[in-house]
Amino acid sequence: MTSAPWPAPFAATPLDATVTIPASKSLTNRYLVLAAVADGVCRLRAPLASRDSDLMIQALRALGAGIQEVPGSGPVPDLVVTPIPAGHCVDASVDCGLAGTVMRFVPPLAALLSGEVSFDGDPAARVRPMAPIVAALAGLGVKVSDGADGLMPFTVHGTGTVRGGHVAIDAAGSSQFISAILLVAARFTQGLHLEHTGESVPSVDHISMTVQVLRSLGVTVDDSTPKHWIVAPGPIAAFDVVLEQDLSNAGPFLAAALASRGTVRIPNWPLNTTQVGDKWREILPQFGATVSLDDGVLTVTGGPEILGVDIADTSELAPSAAALCALATGPSRLRGIAHLRGHETDRLAALVAEINALGGNAVETPDGLIINPAPLHGGVFHSYEDHRMATAGAIIGLAVPGVTVEDIATTAKTMPAFPQMWADMVAQTTVTEA
Numbered sequence: 145m146t147s148a149p150w151p152a153p154f155a156a157t158p159l160d161a162t163v164t165i166p167a168s169k170s171l172t173n174r175y176l177v178l179a180a181v182a183d184g185v186c187r188l189r190a191p192l193a194s195r196d197s198d199l200m201i202q203a204l205r206a207l208g209a210g211i212q213e214v215p216g217s218g219p220v221p222d223l224v225v226t227p228i229p230a231g232h233c234v235d236a237s238v239d240c241g242l243a244g245t246v247m248r249f250v251p252p253l254a255a256l257l258s259g260e261v262s263f264d265g266d267p268a269a270r271v272r273p274m275a276p277i278v279a280a281l282a283g284l285g286v287k288v289s290d291g292a293d294g295l296m297p298f299t300v301h302g303t304g305t306v307r308g309g310h311v312a313i314d315a316a317g318s319s320q321f322i323s324a325i326l327l328v329a330a331r332f333t334q335g336l337h338l339e340h341t342g343e344s345v346p347s348v349d350h351i352s353m354t355v356q357v358l359r360s361l362g363v364t365v366d367d368s369t370p371k372h373w374i375v376a377p378g379p380i381a382a383f384d385v386v387l388e389q390d391l392s393n394a395g396p397f398l399a400a401a402l403a404s405r406g407t408v409r410i411p412n413w414p415l416n417t418t419q420v421g422d423k424w425r426e427i428l429p430q431f432g433a434t435v436s437l438d439d440g441v442l443t444v445t446g447g448p449e450i451l452g453v454d455i456a457d458t459s460e461l462a463p464s465a466a467a468l469c470a471l472a473t474g475p476s477r478l479r480g481i482a483h484l485r486g487h488e489t490d491r492l493a494a495l496v497a498e499i500n501a502l503g504g505n506a507v508e509t510p511d512g513l514i515i516n517p518a519p520l521h522g523g524v525f526h527s528y529e530d531h532r533m534a535t536a537g538a539i540i541g542l543a544v545p546g547v548t549v550e551d552i553a554t555t556a557k558t559m560p561a562f563p564q565m566w567a568d569m570v571a572q573t574t575v576t577e578a
């Protein structure tokens with residue numbers, strides 16, 4: 145079900161706003177999976193509450209984890225997770241929605257249980273690549289039925305243990321294939337030696353996040369040889385963590401400073417983080433912004449114009465970056481993002497179609513986008529059920545009058561409050577100037 149067309153707020157004057165961002169999807173869903181296989185009861189403080197995290201919670205409950213909401217110190221309840229009992233028997237169906245983290249991370253966990261777990265999701269999820277997960281499970285001695293086409297739906301037939309050992313996959317389509325197997329590998333009888341056989345793995349920061357989270361819980365991971373990850377069998381310590389805010393989802397708000405030639409501040413920016421969104425601090429100056437991090441507050445001020453850029457490996461930051469490229473005064477190139485064709489939608493095709501529909505000049509390359517300057521006009525920016533397409537439309541709408549985002553509610557995938565947060569950000573400026 146899609147929401148009513150959303151007239152994107154236009155910033156008639158430079159923004160001057162402070163914004164607080166909800167918790168990281170990638171960290172929340174990693175910690176949820178790890179809590180389900182940890183050595184004791186775990187607590188996630190200030191986690192993300194969104195469609196993707198809800199889908200993960202439902203999936204883990206279906207597999208036998210106990211997950212309780214308890215009051216926390218902020219607006220979102222904490223989650224207390226009782227792990228899945230050893231040798232648990234299960235017969236379950238998992239709805240993955242459109243969540244890559246659910247459709248990739250949960251099947252290897254299901255393989256550790258006794259019984260059948262079927263996986264399916266939204267129609268758009270049924271075309272997202274899954275073959276390396278199916279191949280990895282088969283290589284680890286786990287039976288999977290109906291996944292021969294490398295797509296959902298399929299069923300994992302667990303026997304209560306996974307042998308583990310060496311397995312080779314081509315993870316060029318998504319870093320999540322690697323993260324998925326690593327997350328539960330310490331529970332495999334022989335541990336894991338995972339090898340990537342393809343050219344290069346995308347979104348390497350997300351793999352580093354997985355490795356660092358595992359190490360923080362006492363899991364031994366050797367990633368010293370490129371394209372190889374070795375996980376020793378052993379315990380996964382119970383934990384109590386406070387989730388960082390989602391620095392990728394901070395992107396549209398920071399981009400708003402550039403789109404309006406104003407200033408946006410985000411407090412509580414983590415000083416040491418594994419999130420790819422920390423790269424905004426390197427990326428936004430290339431677009432002409434001034435960026436500073438003082439006392440944990442990230443402040444971004446837009447320059448007099450948005451400069452064209454040539455940037456590689458922006459991963460999930462690419463749609464927000466592409467929106468800025470569409471507003472830039474010079475030509476831009478985004479490289480190393482071919483795998484975005486397998487995200488919530490084919491993001492390269494979608495960005496080209498929507499930017500060009502507003503009068504822009506964007507073309508696909510084999511591994512990314514070229515976006516040349518062109519005067520934009522109002523019109524409908526389609527979302528393709530993709531939260532980051534919807535927020536890209538919002539960024540452009542700040543600078544171009546008359547942009548309407550079709551289905552802004554799709555931002556609920558990772559940030560259900562986005563429309564209100566965006567309106568509040570624009571309203572802060574109005575209040576300041578009144």
Ligand SMILES: O=C(O)C1=C[C@@H](OP(=O)(O)O)[C@@H](O)[C@H](O)C1
Binds near residue numbers: 169350
């Ligand atoms: O592991 C994760 O949490 C993610 C990994 C990345 O996937 P890809 O490697 O498919 O880009 C990223 O784009 C996605 O939003 C989240």
Ligand SMILES: C=C(OP(=O)(O)O)C(=O)O
Binds near residue numbers: 243245460488532
């Ligand atoms: C690619 C993304 O999501 P997913 O976790 O569904 O892969 C994303 O959030 O940009």
